Amino acid sequence: MTTTLSVIGVGYLGAVHAAAMAELGHDVIGLDIDAERISALQAGIPPFHEPGFEQILRRGLDSGRLRFTTDYADLAHAEVHFLGLGTPQRADGFGADLSHLDAAVASLAQVLPARGGAPTLVVGKSTVPAGTARVLAERLAPVEGADLLWNPEFLREGFAVQDTLDPDRLVYGVHEPETPAAERAVAMLDRVYARILEREAPRLVMGYEAAELVKASANAFLATKISFINAVSEMCEATGADVTDVARAIGMDDRIGSKFLRAGVGFGGGCLPKDIRAFMASAEQHGVGEALGFLREVDAVNERRRTRVVELAGEMLGDLTDRRITVLGAAFKPDSDDTRDSPALDVACRLRAAGAQVTVTDPQALDNAGRRLGGLVELEPDTDEALRGTELTVLLTEWDQYRELDPVRTASLVEAPRMIDGRNVLTPQVWREAGWEIRSLGRASTPNGPRPTAPGTEPAPARTGRIDAPAAPARNRLQPV
Ligand code: UGA
16 A cells, blocks of 8 residues: 655665565655755666665666655655655764754654644664654654654664565554554554565564664674674784684574674774764663674774774884775775765775875775865775776785786786785685785784784783682693693
8 A cells, every 4th residue: 555655864774665665566755854865876877886775766766656856745645654864973972973864854843734744754774873763753642643653763774675675574663552642653654664574574562762772782792792802812812813714603603693693894884883872871871881892992902903904014014104005995894875874985095194195996985085084095986997007905905806806817907916915705714825915904914923922921910709719620721822
């Protein structure tokens, strides 16, 4: 059944959601205050790189079921309104900046009375601190017929269309589960998602705060998993172990699972970094800051991986002043042109700050990189050109074309065959055989050592535990490698 709906805020999440809803057969109008973005979308031009998005955008526009506007008055008759606004990190701290969301709800509240009290559902999709939905629901309470439901989005960039149309679960946060108002809201959203629900996607109904916390916890868990393996990387570097061996073996335990255990330069993007910080800030506000204090460490491990790449560059080149370094990748991950908090760009800036002449290449993200970095580093779209004459190559975004680089051919382009694999996607042995000096994060610099200095035979006293504890039997002690 067709529903007339709006999507307010057509950034990454909202634009994909709008086109996906049109794909499901609904009449959709997308709104944004950014007129340039709206003109591009209306002309079928995606404002970002996302596989499959352009096709559903154009299909929606051609069918007449998808339109875009900057005017709230055009939304007045929609039965369902999705809120897809960004909630970036506040300029003055860790918390989430909810100003776009607040402004959108205020504007929407002006046009909702045009429905004359007919049932209207406002659906929040943005990532927000626990408690936000309840506050927004109070603001909408005076509008007769309007309900608010919180339905967090779990899409991954690079898989956004697939994740929207075929999600692994749908979470519905309601004011008070099992009340008539909640059931009315759930039924309305079920109608919108009917074709998704037919595919048996699990649908979980819970209170507002639980739904908000599902999203925050999911991203915090993913970030923690990445930082966990990156912390293990530091141990691997200190002991001469290979983190990819450790990750493969622990990932085979079903309870741990192998996903998000790819050690490397760590997480970035518009979500994980700011979401863990907002989660910590929210915990502080609720008086339970200590509970999420470990996320500070998750953030710190992530940060240290970036520093480590610069250290490795120093170990390989000595003084970096005026040395030519090529960074492969600008996007925060492959199949995206998003450079928000990109580890690759951050490392490129740090190398530049250390005096190196840095060239960055990327198949999709150079425009965004240019906007972010200005003239700080050289941007070169052609991989061969970027590599020509370089003294050190640093792979920081694992695009297929970089994973598949031929070490022999690449060696013929560069000035010196030195590589830092910041994503552990190259086979060191193969590169070494082709004459490269290759260093990776969490892996010994050469196949069989040299190992770092072995720790002393006596283990350091535990920080907790009994002072008079008897010495552990020798076989249980840390042995020098
Ligand atoms: C993340 C979540 O995965 C989505 O579920 C969520 O909906 C989204 O944030 C959001 O809140 O909107 P996304 O930011 O697209 O999605 O990226 P991820 O695939 O989670 O990757 C994040 C970063 O972690 C990337 O920089 C990636 O390179 C890095 N990563 C990922 C690792 O370093 N190691 C891994 O094993 C996995």
